[in-house]
Amino acid sequence: MEQEHFFQCPYCWEEISMILDSSVRQQTYIEDCEVCCNPIEISPTFEEAALIGFNAQSIEQ
Structure with missing residues (x-):
């Protein structure tokens, strides 16, 4: 199942x-x-198709 998620670019x-x-x-x-x-x-985390955690980070150190 797909769902759209909005967030801010790092x-x-x-x-x-x-x-x-x-x-x-x-x-x-x-x-x-x-x-x-x-x-x-x-890095999204789902539980029973519900988004319960989401992390978006730059890959530069």
Whole structure:
């Protein structure tokens, strides 16, 4: 099951959205910001298809 989630990009601070797959309980992956194209590490957590945790952070140290 897919759902759209809105959040702020950790690079350009613009509000963006991504489609999240709630069929996988916990996941981490890299996706580019649709505004500034920088890579963001996305870590959503689901419980019974409900989003219970979400983290979006830059991959630069």
